[in-house]
Amino acid sequence: MYCDVLVIGNGIAGSVAALHLAERGQRVTLVTKGDTLLETNTAYAQGGIVFRGADDIPQALFEDIMCASSGSSSVRSARLLAYVGPLLVKRLFIDFLGIPFDRRPDGSWDLFREGAHSRRRILHVKDYTGRVIQQALNQRIAHHPLIEVKTGFFALDLIISSFHAQEFRFRYAPRECLGAYVLDKKKREVIPMIARATIVATGGLNQIYEYASGGPWNTGDGIAMASRAMAHLVNMEYVQFHPTLFYSSHPSNSFLVSEAVRGEGGELVDSQGKPFMYRYHPLGSLAPRDVVARAIFEHLENTQSRCVYLDLYRRVAPERIVTVFPGIYEELLRYNLDITKEPIPVVPGAHFLCGGILTDTWGWTNIRRLYAVGEVACTGLHGANRLASTSLLEGLTFGYRVAKTLWRERDDFSYPLVLPWEEKVGNPPPPSVLEGLKEMVRMNMWKYSGLIRRHEGLAHAREIFLQLKKETVALREKYGVSAEMVELENMIESALLVTESALRNPVSCGTHFRADSLSS
Ligand code: SIN
Numbered sequence: 001m002y003c004d005v006l007v008i009g010n011g012i013a014g015s016v017a018a019l020h021l022a023e024r025g026q027r028v029t030l031v032t033k034g035d036t037l038l039e040t041n042t043a044y045a046q047g048g049i050v051f052r053g054a055d056d057i058p059q060a061l062f063e064d065i066m067c068a069s070s071g072s073s074s075v076r077s078a079r080l081l082a083y084v085g086p087l088l089v090k091r092l093f094i095d096f097l098g099i100p101f102d103r104r105p106d107g108s109w110d111l112f113r114e115g116a117h118s119r120r121r122i123l124h125v126k127d128y129t130g131r132v133i134q135q136a137l138n139q140r141i142a143h144h145p146l147i148e149v150k151t152g153f154f155a156l157d158l159i160i161s162s163f164h165a166q167e168f169r170f171r172y173a174p175r176e177c178l179g180a181y182v183l184d185k186k187k188r189e190v191i192p193m194i195a196r197a198t199i200v201a202t203g204g205l206n207q208i209y210e211y212a213s214g215g216p217w218n219t220g221d222g223i224a225m226a227s228r229a230m231a232h233l234v235n236m237e238y239v240q241f242h243p244t245l246f247y248s249s250h251p252s253n254s255f256l257v258s259e260a261v262r263g264e265g266g267e268l269v270d271s272q273g274k275p276f277m278y279r280y281h282p283l284g285s286l287a288p289r290d291v292v293a294r295a296i297f298e299h300l301e302n303t304q305s306r307c308v309y310l311d312l313y314r315r316v317a318p319e320r321i322v323t324v325f326p327g328i329y330e331e332l333l334r335y336n337l338d339i340t341k342e343p344i345p346v347v348p349g350a351h352f353l354c355g356g357i358l359t360d361t362w363g364w365t366n367i368r369r370l371y372a373v374g375e376v377a378c379t380g381l382h383g384a385n386r387l388a389s390t391s392l393l394e395g396l397t398f399g400y401r402v403a404k405t406l407w408r409e410r411d412d413f414s415y416p417l418v419l420p421w422e423e424k425v426g427n428p429p430p431p432s433v434l435e436g437l438k439e440m441v442r443m444n445m446w447k448y449s450g451l452i453r454r455h456e457g458l459a460h461a462r463e464i465f466l467q468l469k470k471e472t473v474a475l476r477e478k479y480g481v482s483a484e485m486v487e488l489e490n491m492i493e494s495a496l497l498v499t500e501s502a503l504r505n506p507v508s509c510g511t512h513f514r515a516d517s518l519s520s
Helices: 012-023 058-068 075-096 129-142 168-172 221-228 289-303 318-324 326-333 391-408 431-448 455-479 483-504
Strands: 002-008 028-032 147-151 153-160 177-184 189-200 239-246 267-269 308-311 344-353 356-358 370-372
Touching: 002 012, 002 177, 012 028, 012 129, 012 147, 012 391, 028 153, 028 189, 058 075, 075 391, 129 147, 129 391, 153 189, 153 221, 153 483, 189 221, 189 391, 221 356, 221 370, 221 483, 239 289, 289 308, 289 344, 318 326, 370 391, 431 455, 431 483, 455 483
Parallel strands: 002 028, 002 189, 028 147, 189 370
Antiparallel strands: 153 177, 177 189, 239 344, 267 308, 308 344
């Protein structure tokens, strides 16, 4: 199948890119492994999107980004986001899509504050901002005549000229991405989708950890594909942990409790109801995320507890809780927890990959015709630790820019012949086998490659993942290729990449904390 631009993934970054290419008259094929367009991290985002506070200036946002990352962010990317991002929110989300961000009774924006922000500047729609943005994007995309949407299409591998083109001349030239081999899950066939440009926007990898804020689709697919294609990956050791996921003895029931809850007055307390964060940082519960997440983890280890608590009910009026956080309130009622009357048990959980496929600020990677955008990409914006509520802004800003570079720099492309997909499509291995192996990944990542890391533990985890990788080779031989099989392989590959980067880097900074070594 021939496409012009192939976009893999339909979260905010992929959707914004697709929409703005189509608005400029370019044909786009948008594939997602989800069965609907709502299976994205964007749809899960609660807090909101960074905009501008009443007394705000871009330089202040830039400084907050740099400060949250302990100075490790790329100055160029951080400055770009701070100066251009809020303008795009106004132009594309407020004016073009008409996202109904909350306002105060006087008509001014109702802005949230979150950790490490020097002021209130986060636009939101209650506590389901991401869902509203995703729905608005989906609506435009579904009706756009130049966008062909394919749900249930799982990208297995990138088509790389030097590996997959049939003509020999491609082997002697710098590598190019010529599209992707995509599995049509319903028809159970693999289609080579050949494209002039391929944009990877597949999100993160947080399902490789026991506790994770994202949906089950976060299996590191784009990262693993890029690694197999020999794209440059950087900062893979910097996995951000969100301090507050609802604690459940079944980790798969855990879900995000927005940082905005602390921004509105919620306080982290121990099992006696005593605030403990000021022992760790002068900003207390609103310290940068890496600090809060690690403090909770340490507190749990020192006190041998399973969780700490987020006390909102003694600090914020019940009516305000229900009005501002209806999503969290209702979700927790399903677990018989009334947050207007009792504290929320919380633990930290894997949330966001700050590293990823190295790109410039236009989404270009080291492989020609391959672009990456959103969480899967690394422009250096987040450095070693991301500032809260910058991820939607990142998806918007860089999604827009990748579209812009592609419509501006359109070249002639003659579609090459590529090797057909040879491997048989099969049924997934039995669920107990798949789940058992995934659990091995999650458990070992949580224990050895999580919030607090040591050389010995990391080296041990690496051996386990290398062994698991061997086991999957045999499984794939036996059962053939399937989305479930490849997701497992992608999880193992992602776990290895994070662990090996963490092993290589003995210097603690931001989200990467090596208890046995130096600090930056
Ligand atoms: C949150 O609402 O706490 C998540 C926002 C983010 O990760 O940026």
